Amino acid sequence: MSTPVFIVHTGIISSIGQDTGACLQSLVSGTTGVGRAEILQTTWRDELPVAEVKLTNADLAALTGMSAALPRTALLSAVAVQEALSAFPGLNDQYLVGFFSANTVGGMDLTEGFYKDFTADKYSGNNQDFAYHECGAVTNLVRDHFGLKGFTTTISTACSSSANSIMMAAQMIKSGMLDVAIAGGADALCRFTLNGFNTLMILDKQPCQPFDQHRRGLNLGEGAGYLLLMSERALNATGATPLATVSGYANANDAYHQTASSPEGIGNQLAMEGALNVAGLQPQAISYINLHGTGTANNDSSEGAAIERVFGGQVPPASSTKGFTGHTLGAAAGVEAVFSTLALRDGLLFPNLRWATQMEDVAFRPVTALQTGADLRHVLSNSFGFGGNCSSLIFSKC
Numbered sequence: 001m002s003t004p005v006f007i008v009h010t011g012i013i014s015s016i017g018q019d020t021g022a023c024l025q026s027l028v029s030g031t032t033g034v035g036r037a038e039i040l041q042t043t044w045r046d047e048l049p050v051a052e053v054k055l056t057n058a059d060l061a062a063l064t065g066m067s068a069a070l071p072r073t074a075l076l077s078a079v080a081v082q083e084a085l086s087a088f089p090g091l092n093d094q095y096l097v098g099f100f101s102a103n104t105v106g107g108m109d110l111t112e113g114f115y116k117d118f119t120a121d122k123y124s125g126n127n128q129d130f131a132y133h134e135c136g137a138v139t140n141l142v143r144d145h146f147g148l149k150g151f152t153t154t155i156s157t158a159c160s161s162s163a164n165s166i167m168m169a170a171q172m173i174k175s176g177m178l179d180v181a182i183a184g185g186a187d188a189l190c191r192f193t194l195n196g197f198n199t200l201m202i203l204d205k206q207p208c209q210p211f212d213q214h215r216r217g218l219n220l221g222e223g224a225g226y227l228l229l230m231s232e233r234a235l236n237a238t239g240a241t242p243l244a245t246v247s248g249y250a251n252a253n254d255a256y257h258q259t260a261s262s263p264e265g266i267g268n269q270l271a272m273e274g275a276l277n278v279a280g281l282q283p284q285a286i287s288y289i290n291l292h293g294t295g296t297a298n299n300d301s302s303e304g305a306a307i308e309r310v311f312g313g314q315v316p317p318a319s320s321t322k323g324f325t326g327h328t329l330g331a332a333a334g335v336e337a338v339f340s341t342l343a344l345r346d347g348l349l350f351p352n353l354r355w356a357t358q359m360e361d362v363a364f365r366p367v368t369a370l371q372t373g374a375d376l377r378h379v380l381s382n383s384f385g386f387g388g389n390c391s392s393l394i395f396s397k398c
Contacts, residue, residue: 005170006230006242007395010338011084011184013076014223014325015051018063019083024342027350028370032324034207034219040189048203050189051221051326066145071107071132072222074141076331077186080224081142084182088228088238095180095234096150100169101139101226102161102185103154104330107132109190138186150178158385159292159327160251161185162225162334163393167249169229179234184226184334193329194220208295210320211304211366213357218294221326225334227341244344247378248281248394250274255388260298265306267390268292272310272380275392281378283311286394288349288374290336290381291366293320294327303382304362315364317371323353333383333391340379340395347374 015033016026060075162185169183254267352366
C-alpha cells in the first residue's frame with residue numbers, strides 16, 4: 001500500500017541530552033556521552049566506560065510525575081514519551097493512541113536489589129521490587145501513566161527491538177487499524193546486562209571506535225527514543241507539520257549464532273533489501289546510512305560486507321552514532337530513528353566519532369566530521385540484534 005506514515009514529533013533521552021534539542025546540540029558539537037558510571041553501582045566503574053544518563057531515578061521521576069520507586073527503564077521511557085506527546089495536548093481525547101514500546105531489561109534494576117537481600121535472608125526484601133521484572137510491565141506502566149488507550153504491545157528482539165516496534169506501528173497505520181501511534185523503545189543500564197556483555201568479551205575498556213580497523217568492542221548505554229506517527233487523515237485533522245515519513249522497513253533473521261551475525265551479513269543484507277523493496281527505492285536513492293556500527297569485530301565486518309553487496313561501489317555517506325550514545329540495546333533503533341529524522345530535517349551527516357584507521361575488509365570509510373547542508377532524501381537506519389534478528393528502517397523527506 002502507498003498510504004504514507006508521517007513522523008510528526010520525536011521524544012528522546014540519552015547520555016548526550018534530556019530531549020531532542022539537547023541531543024541534537026551534542027551531535028553537532030561532537031560531544032560524547034561515554035564515560036565513567038556514576039548512577040550505576042558496579043565494580044566495573046573504573047574499567048568499563050558506559051554512556052549513562054546522568055540523572056538519578058528521583059530526577060527522572062520529577063520530570064514526569066511518576067514514582068521514583070519504579071524501574072529505571074520505565075522512567076526513561078516516560079521522559080521520552082512525554083516529549084513525543086508534548087506538541088499535541090489533548091491527543092488522547094481525539095484518538096486511540098497506539099503504543100509500541102521495546103525494551104530488553106524490564107525491571108531488572110530493581111530485581112537485582114531484591115535478589116541481593118533475598119539471598120542473604122529469604123524473609124527480607126520488598127516483593128514490589130520484582131513486580132515489574134518482565135519487559136511488558138514497563139510498557140504498561142508508561143501507557144497507564146499517560147492514559148494511552150489504543151493498541152499496546154511490547155517488543156523484545158534484542159538490539160532490533162525498537163526498529164520492530166516502529167515497523168509494526170507503521171504497518172498498522174498503513175492498514176487503517178490506527179491513526180496515531182507512539183513507537184520506539186527504552187532500556188536502562190543494570191549490572192546484569194553489563195556483566196553479561198563483559199562475559200561475552202565484547203566490551204571496550206576505552207570509548208568505542210565503530211568501523212575502525214583497531215576497534216575493540218562496544219560501550220553499553222541507556223536511554224529512550226520514540227516517534228509520534230500519524231496517518232494522513234490524522235495529520236490533516238490535527239494540522240500537524242510532518243518531519244519525515246517511515247517509507248520502508250523489513251526484518252530478517254540469519255539464525256547464524258546466539259550472539260553474532262553471520263560473517264557474510266546475510267540477515268543484514270536481507271533486511272536492507274527488504275526495506276528498499278517496501279519503500280520502492282533503488283539502493284542509489286539512499287542519501288545516508290545510520291550504521292548499526294557497535295564497534296565489535298563481528299558486527300562491523302558483517303554489516304560492512306552486507307552494505308557493500310547491497311550498494312556495490314556506490315556506498316552512500318554512512319556513520320555510527322554509537323560513539324555518542326553507546327549501544328542502548330532495546331532503545332537503540334528508537335534513539336537512532338530520532339537522529340535519522342533530525343538528519344533529514346536539518347540536512348546533517350553525523351560524525352563517526354574516534355574513527356582513525358580504515359578497516360581492511362571494508363572498502364568504504366565512515367563520515368568522520370559533521371557535514372551540514374546535505375541534500376538528504378532517504379535515510380537508511382540499521383539495527384541488528386542477537387540471534388541474527390536484523391531490521392532496517394528507511395525514513396524519507398516529505
